[in-house]
Structure formats: structure tokens, C-alpha cells
Amino acid sequence: MQVTLKIERYNPEADESRQETFSVDVVEEATLLDVLDVIKDEVDGSLTYRKSCRMAVCGSCGMRMDGAAVLACKTPMRPVVEAGEVPVISPMGNLPVLKDLVVDMEPFWAKFRAIKPYLDDGGEEPPVKEWRVQQEELDRVMTEALCIQCGCCVSECNSMEADPDFLGPAALAKAARFVNDVRDRGGKSRLEIYNGPHGVWDCTRCYFCNQRCPKGVHPRDAIAKVGAAIYQEGMHSDGGARHAKVFVKSTHQTGYLLETHLVPETVGPVNAIKEIPFALRLARAGKVPNPLKPHKAKKLDEVRKLNKLIESQEQATLEAANAGPTRPPADPAQSKESE
């Protein structure tokens, strides 16, 4: 079948960008990567892109098709051809372009390195054999462990576009992989790394990362897991965590969100005062509910009891998770405390 692509090219030596159209013949099962290979071999050897495994496991070939990041090797071209479309192929977003479809991954790897991307054993002597870990415990990190670090999630991250220093979905999904690994003893000091100005609370929840991820990692969900861990450990220093606290308190007190509490609790009293002119503008439009007479839900006692009940269950789960991994019975390196 014949495939036509428009490719956004960039030549660094001339610092020149241009869009080029290519039409080539390929087999029916061809992927976007196959098409690029045919173009490179038969039409223009200077077309530059990364590739290696061609089976969606190495993460090399991330690029945008019509503005949406995909793995070229996992993108079949037949549906595109059948729909009569001519897609525009461009490099991934949120990363500097080196040449054609190749982006500079160094900022991406720098964020990876910044999240302490290795198991923290807490300096404890491991057992002679393996830690005893239940499959269900490891299943808690299996989703994040699927990540091939391709960058598709980062490409469309709306937060990162507005804040280039945001750690981002890939790095934070990697963080979640350790936060929830029962063998990691990083505890709160690890969580602090993700609690900073460019950490989890920077995420705008646009869900582009979940939408783009070709491996089912669901990075947004992973970011939420880290946020949950930070919140449930009582680390409420960031406005983002305090914002969540208002929702929890509100639903407990009234069943609804107490909107008027959001501003002072999230941004702090000083900043809240600065926001008074803004609040007045909203008040003039009638958008500020009466803080003295909060709107309460009916059957509120059900909700309050529910909150307390679930809270106690969450506590139990947290304690179990923080207990650390299990040593095999009769392990020679067993610590004295567990005797």
C-alpha cells in the first residue's frame, strides 16, 4: 500500500526547520517505523530517528503523529491509509529537538536520576536468599514497572509545558515503583523528594500521560499513588496536600466542598490576604457562598462514619506496608529484633 507522511524536519547544522512530504510503498502490516525505514533507505538517508527493538519494549522510537505521541513501532499504518489520511510526524514535545525526530533525552534522564531511581535497602543486611514477598505485594508495583521510559507521557504533559522543571509523569511513575515496593526502606525521606515545588503537586491532572502511554503504565495514577503516600504519612507542608485536606475535612463536616476554605488553607493566610481583591470580584458576582451558613448534605452521619471507618482501614494498610519485607524463616542474617 502507499503511505504518505508529512515530516517536520530539523537540520541542526543549518538551524533550519521545514516540513517534507514523502510517499512510499510498504507492506500492509507496516508500522510507522517501517515506513520511516523505507524512506531512509530508499529516498533520503538523512531522515533521522531513533529505533532499536521494533517490538515496543526498548522505548527508543517515541514521536508525534498528528500532535499525539506514539511509539512508531507500535503504530500500524493500514488504518491511517484506509482513512485516507496524511499524518504529520514530528518530534515529541517538552524536550529540545536535536535533529528531525530525535529529541535530547538528557533532561528526561536528569529527572529520572533526580528521583532516587533505585531500591533503598536502608543499609540493612539482606537475607542470604530472597526476601519473602507475596505476589500481591509485588503486583502493587508491576504496573509502574512496565514503563519503558519512552517519553510519550512527557511529550504532552500540560504541567511540564507550563513548568519545564516539573519532574513529570515518567520520573514520578518510577518513583511510585519504589514508594510501593515493600522492600524499599526509603520512607519519608524518599517521599520528600517528590513533595517539592516541582513534584507531585505540580501535576495538573490533564490525563494526557495516561492517554498516551503505550504500555499501560497509567502515569497519572502512579503520581496519585505517590500523592496518597505523602498525604497519608501526614506530610502536609505543600499547598497541594493542604488543598486535598480541605476536601477531606469538608466532606466530613458538610458532605460538600467548603469552597471558601480552599483559598486560605491552600495558599496560607498571608497569600490569602493578597487575594482579597480577587475574592471580592468573585463575591460581587455572587460566587462566594456564605461561609457562616455552610450548605450541609442530608444523612451526613453516614458519610462521617464512613470516613472514620475507611481511615482506620487505611491506617492498617499503611502500617503493613511500612513494616518492610519478610525474611525467610531461619535466615542466618536475621536481625535480633525479629527474634
Add this chain to the structure above:
Amino acid sequence: MKSSYAYYPGCLASLSQKELDTSTRAIADKLGMTLVDIPGFTCCGAGDVHEARPEYYLHLNARILGQAEQLGQDTLMTICNVCTLNLRQANAKLQADPELLRRVNRNLKEVGAASYSGGVDVRHLLWEIAEGDGYEKLKQIAEKPLTGIKIAPFYGCQILRPSRLLGFEDPDRPQSLERIIEACGAEPVDYPSKIKCCGFPIVLARAEVALGELIQPLAEAKEAGADAMVTPCPLCHLSLDAWQGKASREADMEFDLPIFHLAQLVGAAAGLSYDELQFKRHVVKAYPVTDKIYQGV
């Protein structure tokens, strides 16, 4: 379109965005939709409880769905993107895992709340009137077409993504709002960031980042010649409307874009008045556009 729905307005439409609730009830009447109130409904937890206390979020939403089921309704209608994703995600989890559903119901029973059997579907108003008989009904009631008005649609993230949970339309090329704008007689205006984020979830905790996001749809819609914008989400509405002044200062650009709730757009085309649709509750005054609509100015 169903004849009746369990109606879930969510927190904002009940309070600061009251005009959305008012407008929704008014157009439901015209569309022939019966909205059944859920007496004991609470907040869905938004993204915050969803993230910080996932178990609690799951139970809050199971309880809401259980209440809808108790009212004999098989469909719950939302008017907010965040509520939609939250309820649909909880629903999907509960429907897929009988063991989980049993456990959640045990907890609900313990606190005296109604249990849920998994029999409710969650639909946003947008979906109900964008196609099928709902769309036909919309065309019927649009007696006062908004001719000559250019409206830029702003979808908001959580009515599109993740599409495996929402799945109403192509998340990268949605058309539902454009169809509705056309049915209302107005002209839809296209621009790239109509599917991007308004920044609301972090508009307080990360104001600068949120404004960096918010500026994009406002600037692009303005540059594309829009008179106004329309959105199906009250949180996006709050961003685009109440925060428009801040975005304007940040971008050093005048936007002057009135922001319509979806229900207001439909209401105006159906002949409801400025007061009935409570346009005065907007921070960015709607009258430059509503004058055109109501007075043909």
C-alpha cells in the same frame, strides 16, 4: 436520551456555580428530561480525595451510585467533568470486581448507607444531547438560533481522558461541542488547545503553572475570532471566567471572552432569558454577547 435521570449536580454547581444548576434544570424541562434529585448526595471527592484517600473516594462514589440505584434510576447524569470521571472510574472498578464490590458494600452497610449492585450508568449532559434522539430534541428546542455568534468550545480534560473510562468520542478529535454549537445556530471556532487543561486542579497550589496553561485556550480562542467560549465543566468555567482577569494580566492581553456553561448555551438558543440563565453570576460580564442574543444588537 433517557426519560429520567438521577441528577448529580456536584458541589460547584450547587454553590459558586449555581447558575449551572439553575440552567440545567431549566433546559431539562425543555428537553423533556426528568431530573430526579438524590437526597443524600455528597461531593464526589474530586481529584483531591481520589488521590489522597483512594479508598474513601471509592466508597463516597459507591454510596452516591447506590443512592441513585435506590431511586430506581439506571442512569445518573452529571454536569461536571471531574464528577463524571470520578463516578465512572469508581463505577468501572466496582462493576469489574465482584469481590471489591462485596467489600465496599460491607463497609457501606456498617455505616447504614444503601449498598450498590453495579446497575447504574454515568452520563454527562453533553453526551445526552450531542447525538441520537437527544440531539434531535436539542435541534427542536433551539427556536432562537444564536446566529452570527462565534463560540469556541473548551472541552476540559476529564470529559475526554482517559478515553478507556469515558469513551464517548475520539479524545484527540472531539466534535460533540461543535455539533451542539451548530445546533444552537452559532458558529463553532476551532483552535489547538481546546482539548488541553485549564489548570484548575492546581490553580491555588501552583498558580503560575495553572495560569501558564489557562492562557493558551483563552489566547487561541481570542485570536481565532471567538466572541465567547462554552465548556461542559464548572471547574473549567471557573478557570476561564473567574481567573480570566489574572490570565489576562499574565499574558498582557485583553481577552474579554464571556464563558458559557453548556446548559446556558442550550438555554439561550431555547429562548430562556438572561435572568433565567443567571448570566449575572459571571465574573467576566456576558452582556457583550448576550445583548447580541437577546436584543439582536
Add this chain to the structure above:
Amino acid sequence: MVRHDVVVVGAGLAGMRAAIEASRYGVDVGVVSKLHPTRSHSGAAEGGINAALGNAGEDDPQKHTFFTVKGSDYLGDQDAIAVMCEEGPGDIYELEHMGAIFSRTDDGRIAQRPFGAGGAPRTCYAADITGHVLLHVLYEQLVKSGVTVYEEWFALDLVTDGERCVGVTAWDLVRGGVQGVEASAVIMATGGLGRMYRGTTNAYACTGDGMSMAWRAGVPLKDMEFMQFHPTTLKSNGVLITEGARGEGGYLRNSEGDRFMFNYAPNAGELASRDVVSRSEQTEIDEGRGVDGCVLLDLTHLGAKRINERLHGSRELAMDYAGVDPIEEPIPVRPGSHYHMGGIDTDVWGHTLMPGLYAAGECACVSVHGANRLGGNSLLETVVFGRRTGAAAAQDVRRNGSGGVFSPSAAAIAERSIGRMLDTNDGERPHVLRQELADAMYDNAGIFRSAEGLEACKAKVEELRERYDRGVVVQDKGRDFNTDLIQAIELGSMLEMADCLVTGAIARTESRGAHSRLDYPERDDEAWLRHTLAFYDEGQVRLDYRPVTITEYEPAVRSY
């Protein structure tokens, strides 16, 4: 110009394990890799890593040793195999302590499943993405170690001072330009060469560059003629479906629906060793009992739950690249070139015959796999010998101090050579030669070989080498990120390695393991129980031989 005590070329499992180990000895380590480490082909491994942990029943390293020796068709060096099998368990436990996410038994131990020709369930696994999991855990440890990594640097040549290896030259892909990389010890860990065949499981990057570098520097390559063909690869693009699918109970059927493997391997059936299964499949296909040039891998009886839990990756691959959901239908599969048993000749510590040069992983040949490798032993080899080689290199450096003299003109010579390539405007495009090579190797140096076919293949390879030397055209003339140039250089490596492979195959007039001669169908221990050595001799391949180390197990009839 950069300088380190130990330089590792290649950042897959073996390379990273070596680098991590060397750094533990307090020496300064640098890693040169043409890909970012997690892009390495180790990540494509699926089914598992063998070790006699005894978690799925009684087991011990001796049993593992025996089955590996038998699997190797008695060409493996038994002392090396014993080392690997004895040290394996310790290496697995260490990987687990590093955080590797192995699948577990009910009581929380590392789970093990049966794999081809293993004799017992000995294969530890992480669902069916074991390579990916191990690659990432080693990269995490590499980041933790703080070792310098020169990413997207393509190593070109070994630099020697006449006596020892003193480093490499490398082309910096990102910035353009040749860099000198000086070292007291160089560890080659550049993986395999499957891309010289049409229909391979291998990534584009598997082009035998490190083997080529070593060979050209005078270091012999061992057992080059032994190429393993994996039985279950997809027709559309050669992608691998793990042996684990059969380990979980999958069946192989022909067009008549029969589980034909029991005709060839009455005891082991689908879990016979890979060379046996591949030959059986090819025979079925050649004799008209195939389906569209394939046989059928049937997982439908395993059920959705088992497939989603244990074979989720395979299911995704089958859906993406074969348009088949294995829960509902069998997957059409056929043999494809997969793993190269041969490589740079080393001892059990990774030493080559050249002081200062070491090798580990698929690019090396210790030999632990002999004429045929058991599934699950390659991942094991990378960590055991990666570790040992890293340790040996580091200890040698600490003992002997810095090496010889890195010639200041080495980089300039390489620059000129690259310059000549870029300046060539008259000639063929590399992909033309690449395709002809791949077809010739598949047709004549594949599963079933004969003197006639191999001779034709040799002639073809020589012709291609001549055409290559006359000059191929690199269309991208730029210095920034020139992948067109890299592909042209990789072609050169493949042509040289193909020559070594085919020359060895012609000479070996017997069938053993993966080397199957239609004209010499029997194994001939008297004449051929020996390793082939391929030396560089003014650009040509000169063969020599070396005995196999037999300790415990006298060669016996090999049947499954």
C-alpha cells in the same frame, strides 16, 4: 579524549553488570554504548533466567550443569558451565536484593517454571518481561554507582599498542566526531549479531560490532558457526514469543492440528531444546504441514486469567504484530535467528588472548552454551560472567596499574576513515547489501545447511565484502546525529562476522546442536569435539581449533 581504568563497551545486562562490579573495586569505570542503556536488546528477553534455587522442587547446580552440557550437544566447556550453574543462585538472589520484581510462589519465594530442555523447573521469571525487569534494575544500580556513561557513542576500533589493548576509538553520535577512550582494561559487551539474517528476533542494534572490533585486532572468535534459531517468532517482523509460553503449557500444532513435537522428541515434546524444536517445525513446514509458512502456538487452553497474569506481554505482541488474540486463537509462529552461541574467545574470567581486553555476554564465547543454548541460560550468563569479568578487569588494573600507550593518532586515523565514508558519492546504498546478506544467510546458513548452500553463501559474502570495500554511499553528510553513517558501519561489522560464521560452518562437517548439515547429519565426536577459532588474517578468515574441556560428562547420545 577521555580516560578510565576500566571501559565497558555495551550497556546491556552483561555490560552494566560488569561496570557495576568493577566500580565496587574502587576503580574508575566508564561505559561506552551506542544506545542509551535501557534501549539495549537485553530488554527484549522475556521468559526467564535459570538458577538451581530449588524453589519448585528438589534441584541442585549439578543437575543444571548436566542439562546445560547436554543442551550444548557436548561442545560446552564443562568447567565454565559448572561455574555458571554453581554461582547462578547467588547472582539471582543479588538481583532480587537489588529490587528485581520476580514472580513469586505462594510462600513468597522466587517462582520457577520449566523451560526447554532444562529437565526441571529452574527458570526464574518476572511475568514474561524478565529481560525488561532485569535491564531496568541493573540500570538503576548503574545510576546508583555513579559510573560515567557515554551514551550514543559508537565504538569503532580497539586501540592496541602492539602488546595490549589500551582503549577504543568511538564516534560521538550526538555531537559528531571521533573520541579516543583510553583504558587499562576494555570489556567488550556488545551483544549478538542476529541482524545479518532475514527473520530475526534481534533488534536493529544487534550487528556484531564488538566481535568485529576484537577480530580485526587479532583476537580469535570462537564457535562462530553456531547460531540459534528460536522456534516461536512472528512471521510479520520476527518478534519473539517467549519459550515461557510453552513453559506455561502451550502446545505446538501443525496444519492437521497435531502436537507434532512428540514425533521428534517423545519425552520433552514442546519443551525439547530449541534447535530440536526449530528443526522439527521447519521440517513440518517444508513437508507441507505448515499454515502459511508457520506452525501454530496454541495457548487457548490456558485460559484468559493465566495468560493475562503470566503471558501478558506475549499477548500484547501477538495482538500488535500478528493480529491474533492468543486467548481466542493460536499464534502462527516459525523459527527465526535469535541467539549467537559463538563470540569473542574468553576464559571463565572474561580474559581474551589479548592483555587488557575482556568480553562478556552474548558477544563472548566462554563457552557455556556450546553448540546450542538452553532457554534461560543467556540471561544467567550475562550476570554471572558480567560480574566475574568486571571483577577480573578491576583486579587486574589494581594489580598491574595502568596499561600501555594510547597512540595520539588513533582518533585521527578513525576520523579519516569516517571522512572517506562520508565523502563517497558513487556506490551502492548500504541497505541493498544488507538485504542481500540477510537473504543469503537465511537461505544458506540457516537451520538446515549443506556444503553447496554454504559455499554459495561464502561466495556471496565475499562478493558483498568487496562491494562494501569499494564504497557504500552514506547520504547523510552531516556530523550531527548521523544514523545513516552508523548503519553503514554496522553493515561492515555484519559482513565480516558473516564471513567468520560461514567459513566455520563450511569446515564443520558434522551436525551438532544448532549447526545442522543435511550432508553430514550425524554428530562426529572423534573429528569434531572441538571449538572452532576464527582469526583475522589480512582481512580473511583463518580457522584453527581448540579442544573442549570435559570434566564430568562424557559425550552421549542427545535425545529428548
